[in-house]
Amino acid sequence: MTVIELDDVRKIYRSGTLAVEAVRGVSARIDEGEMVAIMGPSGSGKSTLMHIIGCLDVPTSGTYRLMGDDVSRMSEVELAEVRNHRIGFVFQQYNLLPSLQAWRNVELPLTYAGVGKLERRQRAMEALERVGVAEQALHRPGEMSGGQQQRVAVARALVTNPDLILCDEPTGALDTVAAAEVLSLLQELHRAGRTVVLITHEAEVAAGAEKIMRIRDGLFVGDGGLHVGAGA
Ligand SMILES: Nc1ncnc2c1ncn2[C@@H]1O[C@H](COP(=O)(O)OP(=O)(O)O)[C@@H](O)[C@H]1O
Ligand SMILES: [Mg+2]
Known part of the structure; x- marks a missing residue:
């Protein structure tokens, strides 16, 4: 099953008479269960x-198209x-709500999805356990x-059982040890069958993915999918 299908995607930002073409005709496919890094400079x-x-x-x-559905015109x-x-x-700065305990942050997407209270709590706890921070369930972000x-942010990303886990510089704010741990957590989720896309400017982080797609000046370099180990 193809999770992501981009076909000649362009994005032009306009302000007044100025137009910046930030993405200039990108085509790519990412299949279910893949872990792909999209890497490029600032x-x-x-x-x-x-x-x-x-x-x-x-x-x-x-x-x-996401899982076959055209989202371009939704x-x-x-x-x-x-x-x-x-x-x-999953964002670089975690984006957790500071006033909420970890499990409350994790259950939030389920609240929006209309899931009942008991199931929310159970699923939030399971997700926290899955990522190894069950003991911090009652901690607020500032206490972690x-x-x-x-x-916790990864647990929140997982809790709805999504088609895709999308990470924007997920290790960008972390020290080396914590960064390696979060990257290996993402790899573990990938091995368990999750589709993971991670966006990074760091070659070491990208090397943790199964496949690297390099972007430069709004275009993928090469065929858009270079397998790790095939040479830089
Ligand atoms: N909202 C915007 N309005 C105008 N130009 C933008 C906007 N967002 C990004 N750009 C421009 O588009 C290009 C790509 O930006 P961006 O996607 O943020 O790159 P990256 O995340 O790789 O640093 C840059 O030239 C940037 O200045
Ligand atoms: Mg950016």
Whole structure:
């Protein structure tokens, strides 16, 4: 099953008479169970592409299919549905709500999805256990290390059982040890069959994926899917 299918996707930002083509005709396929890194230098279009893949923005032209559904032309309401149910997000700065205990942060996407209270709590606890921070369930973000907070964020991304886990510089705010732990957690989820896309400017992080897609000036370099170990 193909999870992500991009077909000649372009994104043009316009302000006044200025137009910046941040993504300039990108085509790619990512299949179920793959772990793919999208790597490129600053300004190459990573965030723009991440916003499109994450249904936070729509392409100016071209087609984006998620699990076969064309999301290129969905309404705001439909996009919000897709974001909530089908994509789990992990951001560089964790994006946890500081006033909520870890398990409350994790159950939040289930609240939006209308899941009942008991099931929410159970699934949140299971997700925390899955990522190794069950003991921190009652801690607020400020009472946890960066690595622990990012694990909670991964638990929150997992809890809805999404089609795709989409990570934007997931280790960017972590020290070397915590970064390696979070990366190996993502690899573990991948081995368990999850589809993981991670966006990074760091070659060492990208090397942890099964496949690297290099982006430069809004375009994928080469065929868009170079297998790790095939040479740089
Ligand atoms: N909202 C925006 N308006 C205008 N230009 C933008 C906007 N967002 C990004 N860009 C431009 O698009 C290009 C790609 O940016 P971005 O996707 O943020 O790259 P990256 O995440 O790889 O650093 C850059 O030239 C950037 O200046
Ligand atoms: Mg960026």
